[in-house]
Amino acid sequence: MRQPNLFSLSRKEGWRRFADAPPRQRPDTLTRPQLAALGEAAAEDYNDARHDWHANFGIVQTPQLAGIHDELEQIVASNRQDGDRIRSAAVIDALPGLGKTTIANLFGRDFDRQQMRRLSTVTEAGHERIPVFRVGLTSNTTLRTLNRMICEYFGHPATDRANAAALASHALDCVLSCETQLGIIDFTDRR
Ligand SMILES: Nc1ncnc2c1ncn2[C@@H]1O[C@H](COP(=O)(O)OP(=O)(O)OP(=O)(O)O)[C@@H](O)[C@H]1O
Ligand SMILES: [Mg+2]
Numbered sequence: 001m002r003q004p005n006l007f008s009l010s011r012k013e014g015w016r017r018f019a020d021a022p023p024r025q026r027p028d029t030l031t032r033p034q035l036a037a038l039g040e041a042a043a044e045d046y047n048d049a050r051h052d053w054h055a056n057f058g059i060v061q062t063p064q065l066a067g068i069h070d071e072l073e074q075i076v077a078s079n080r081q082d083g084d085r086i087r088s089a090a091v092i093d094a095l096p097g098l099g100k101t102t103i104a105n106l107f108g109r110d111f112d113r114q115q116m117r118r119l120s121t122v123t124e125a126g127h128e129r130i131p132v133f134r135v136g137l138t139s140n141t142t143l144r145t146l147n148r149m150i151c152e153y154f155g156h157p158a159t160d161r162a163n164a165a166a167l168a169s170h171a172l173d174c175v176l177s178c179e180t181q182l183g184i185i186d187f188t189d190r191r
Helices: 012-020 032-037 040-055 063-077 100-118 143-154 164-177
Strands: 132-138 182-188
Touching: 012 100, 012 132, 012 143, 063 100, 100 132, 100 182, 132 143, 143 164
Parallel strands: 132 182
Antiparallel strands: none
């Protein structure tokens, strides 16, 4: 039986679990006699599995979701400029609750899986490969907080003490060492 996944997508370990998780298995549909035949513990387990299943309703491939996925794919695929050139970024903006976070996470997961399939899990220099970083921020965030959140995602030890410039340099260091290709910055408006 699979428990609900208790992890944060804003930490590399949590993101890895999200990216590597196999699809959930739907619990068998039991008939009334089969249900009645279950012992107390088995019934409890069965109901628990059903609750998990229903709480994790699958993602519906809406036209909007598919459309944005394609556009993001184009933007990321054409971002092949060398490091001295500016690359384009994508911004997804919509009213609350329309699925911006959902789309970004799904796209990031597909991208992560692709990269991990094509490249080794460890970089040539021997660092852990982390193709995607993801941070969640509120709307009034400073550059310092953004860099701190990136460092926290990567598990950098010096996130509390460092000043703004050091944080920026640690964040850059993490991204370069882990050969991170995609960054997701998820804003939640708490106004
Ligand atoms: N394509 C989809 N299929 C199924 N559920 C979806 C889909 N898109 C969004 N949802 C569900 O709708 C809810 C809101 O989605 P989400 O959090 O992605 O929206 P959001 O635009 O990021 O909202 P906010 O502006 O508050 O951050 C979530 O519970 C999510 O699981
Ligand atoms: Mg959101």
